[in-house]
Amino acid sequence: MEQCEPMNTRQPAPDVTVIVPTYQEAESLPGLLDRLEAVRAGGVALNVLIVDDDSQDGTEAVIAEMDRDWVRLLTRREDRGLSSAVLCGIQEATGEWCVVMDADLSHPPEVIPDFLAALRGDADFVVGSRYVPGGSTEDGWGVLRWINSKVATVMARPFTTVRDPMSGFLGFSRTLIDDSDVLDPVGYKIGLELIVKGECRHVEEVPIHFSTRRHGQSKLSLRVQLQYLNHIVRLARWKYPRLSSFLPFAMVGVSGIGIYVLLLWILELVSGGTLGQDLQIIIAIVGAMFWNFTFDRWLAFWYARKQPFLPQLLGFLAVCSIPVIVNFLITRWLVGDDYVSPAAGAIGAFAGSVVGVVFNWLVMRSFIFRRSESSSGN
Numbered sequence: 108m109e110q111c112e113p114m115n116t117r118q119p120a121p122d123v124t125v126i127v128p129t130y131q132e133a134e135s136l137p138g139l140l141d142r143l144e145a146v147r148a149g150g151v152a153l154n155v156l157i158v159d160d161d162s163q164d165g166t167e168a169v170i171a172e173m174d175r176d177w178v179r180l181l182t183r184r185e186d187r188g189l190s191s192a193v194l195c196g197i198q199e200a201t202g203e204w205c206v207v208m209d210a211d212l213s214h215p216p217e218v219i220p221d222f223l224a225a226l227r228g229d230a231d232f233v234v235g236s237r238y239v240p241g242g243s244t245e246d247g248w249g250v251l252r253w254i255n256s257k258v259a260t261v262m263a264r265p266f267t268t269v270r271d272p273m274s275g276f277l278g279f280s281r282t283l284i285d286d287s288d289v290l291d292p293v294g295y296k297i298g299l300e301l302i303v304k305g306e307c308r309h310v311e312e313v314p315i316h317f318s319t320r321r322h323g324q325s326k327l328s329l330r331v332q333l334q335y336l337n338h339i340v341r342l343a344r345w346k347y348p349r350l351s352s353f354l355p356f357a358m359v360g361v362s363g364i365g366i367y368v369l370l371l372w373i374l375e376l377v378s379g380g381t382l383g384q385d386l387q388i389i390i391a392i393v394g395a396m397f398w399n400f401t402f403d404r405w406l407a408f409w410y411a412r413k414q415p416f417l418p419q420l421l422g423f424l425a426v427c428s429i430p431v432i433v434n435f436l437i438t439r440w441l442v443g444d445d446y447v448s449p450a451a452g453a454i455g456a457f458a459g460s461v462v463g464v465v466f467n468w469l470v471m472r473s474f475i476f477r478r479s480e481s482s483s484g485n
């Protein structure tokens with residue numbers, strides 16, 4: 108990261124640092140800075156930190172030419188990405204509060220005083236919101252972008268009740284996150300990340316009119332949208348670690364039964380009975396175990412993926428074998444019993460599987476796939 112404008116250390120610390128992540132926004136910056144200047148003139152002590160990802164579109168010249176001593180440009184040459192730019196801005200901010208906004212004038216700077224009033228009240232986070240009374244979106248959003256935004260908002264529901272958690276117009280205390288290691292700045296939704304991991308209780312939504320940009324184009328690509336799915340998974344693992352482990356474990360378990368049946372069928376078909384039934388069953392069981400191991404390690408015990416493979420595999424096979432052996436013994440015992448109806452057998456098997464899944468999961472996460480100190484995040 109390179110600091111283009113040295114910070115003026117003689118200036119008193121402002122109340123607010125407005126962090127503006129930019130990528131190729133040179134055309135929009137003069138308009139934005141003019142409007143921010145008007146907010147300053149209205150009595151808000153703010154400075155501006157533009158975090159640009161080496162746009163090479165004249166951004167540096169525009170800032171130099173405007174020559175405002177309350178504006179500072181940071182040019183990042185190594186890192187890229189909106190969320191990490193915002194985090195970089197938070198680290199460099201000097202104000203008591205941070206406001207994050209887009210450069211393209213989609214977000215009206217005039218509501219910054221409302222943000223501050225909320226933060227000085229009892230809000231621990233403020234969002235400029237399109238979806239509360241008084242908020243709106245300029246026409247011209249295609250149906251696709253609208254659906255997209257709605258679907259993304261619904262997916263954020265398990266984490267927050269905020270109406271517009273996708274917003275990129277944010278206000279919060281500079282010290283909201285004291286350990287920035289917990290943050291995973293993937294993709295666009297840094298607001299959602301801060302609200303969830305900052306464990307914000309009182310998020311206030313200030314209505315805004317979201318304008319369509321006049322210059323340049325949106326950087327919200329398909330890749331960024333796919334990153335959002337990844338982000339949701341990470342948030343789930345952070346906020347609901349047990350459920351996010353158990354659910355995939357149970358689902359992989361069910362899929363394992365399918366694999367077992369499929370393998371039995373294939374073996375029968377391929378070998379034409381030459382393998383012998385016991386051997387076929389053993390091969391199918393082992394195959395299903397390997398299937399489960401692979402997917403459980405990836406999806407249910409993701410946090411232990413970097414730990415040594417072999418002890419995990421052996422431990423996994425050993426734990427899996429317990430219910431298998433029990434099943435085998437019970438089946439042999441029941442086979443000779445005339446009183447056991449097939450229905451009872453099915454019920455028993457079902458109850459056994461449910462208990463087995465919980466038992467296996469508990470044993471696995473306690474003994475085989477343990478959390479190490481460094482694996483808490485994702």
Ligand code: GDD
Pocket residue numbers: 127128129130131132158159160187188189192208209210211213256273274275276295296320324325326327
């Ligand atoms: N430094 C940096 N690096 N800035 C970036 C990058 C990047 O990789 N990508 C985008 N930006 C900046 C843009 O220059 C702009 O100032 C701001 O981030 C938002 O980018 P846009 O490309 O204008 O995003 P959008 O209009 O599609 O999305 C906006 O609205 C969404 C809600 O509909 C953003 O505010 C999103 O955060 C928001 O979810």
Ligand code: MN
Pocket residue numbers: 209211213320325
């Ligand atoms: Mn935009």
